[in-house]
Amino acid sequence: xxxxxxxxxxxxxxxxxxxxxxxxxxxxxxxxxxxxxxxxxxxxxxxxxxxxxxxxxxxxxxxxxxxxxxxxxxxxxxxxxxxxxxxxxxxxxxxxxxxxxxxxxxxxxxxxxxxxxxxxxxxxxxxxxxxxxxxxxxxxxxxxxxxxxxxxxxxxxxxxxxxxxxxxxxxxxxxxxxxxxxxxxxxxxxxxxxxxxxxxxxxxxxxxxxxxxxxxxxxxxxxxxxxxxxxxxxxxxxxxxxxxx
Numbered sequence: 001x002x003x004x005x006x007x008x009x010x011x012x013x014x015x016x017x018x019x020x021x022x023x024x025x026x027x028x029x030x031x032x033x034x035x036x037x038x039x040x041x042x043x044x045x046x047x048x049x050x051x052x053x054x055x056x057x058x059x060x061x062x063x064x065x066x067x068x069x070x071x072x073x074x075x076x077x078x079x080x081x082x083x084x085x086x087x088x089x090x091x092x093x094x095x096x097x098x099x100x101x102x103x104x105x106x107x108x109x110x111x112x113x114x115x116x117x118x119x120x121x122x123x124x125x126x127x128x129x130x131x132x133x134x135x136x137x138x139x140x141x142x143x144x145x146x147x148x149x150x151x152x153x154x155x156x157x158x159x160x161x162x163x164x165x166x167x168x169x170x171x172x173x174x175x176x177x178x179x180x181x182x183x184x185x186x187x188x189x190x191x192x193x194x195x196x197x198x199x200x201x202x203x204x205x206x207x208x209x210x211x212x213x214x215x216x217x218x219x220x221x222x223x224x225x226x227x228x229x230x231x232x233x234x235x236x237x238x239x240x241x242x243x244x245x
Contacts, residue, residue: 005098006189007105007158011066012038014094025087030055031062033214035092039063041191042206044184048193049200049225050210056193057162058087059210063191064107064160065090073109074119075152101187104157108148110166117144141167149179156187165196177202197226 013035025031048056068076071086117136134147145167165173180190201220209218232239
């Protein structure tokens with residue numbers, strides 16, 4: 001029996017009643033595809049790339065909650081909530097875990113990390129190894145994200161990242177790629193939603209483009225995101241003339 005398996009083998013629909021057909025987010029093509037066919041993440045890193053509203057963040061959020069991670073960000077062991085805004089997708093999915101794999105993970109959700117920092121200050125981890133916890137609120141947005149990578153992305157678990165590049169400079173985004181590469185080498189697994197062509201270029205990732213077609217496997221060179229960035233950097237006025245008078 002193969003015990004060398006990733007933390008997540010597959011996500012499938014567990015409870016059709018939790019997400020009726022015709023109700024959001026089942027109306028989003030990418031979500032509908034996952035509900036219909038299931039979703040098998042790569043053993044290493046899966047990148048979801050697409051326009052706003054395409055469903056990539058909804059999927060990452062659903063995968064995180066189905067795995068048992070706090071839907072507003074964090075680990076499986078600390079729960080905090082401000083105002084529930086998550087879709088019912090996470091409660092409708094079943095996770096098939098890898099044999100012998102751990103249950104640790106982390107959900108880095110850019111829009112709610114501020115709340116997680118506050119939760120952490122109010123509920124310091126009992127683990128002595130966290131006794132010198134970074135003071136996240138006293139750091140810049142980007143510095144705090146890098147501190148999260150340094151202190152939380154350190155076990156071979158399942159990691160979900162929703163647009164982590166939002167707080168990161170070019171060089172820090174390269175640092176994130178390095179952190180993910182280290183994580184994968186240690187047996188970790190990650191699913192990441194991104195708008196960053198830098199992050200999407202990480203070697204060895206499974207790239208899925210998200211759009212009106214649902215999910216489709218692609219290459220970095222064929223991403224619409226990459227084509228637009230290349231064209232924009234080559235001639236910015238080609239785009240700006242349509243938005244600036």
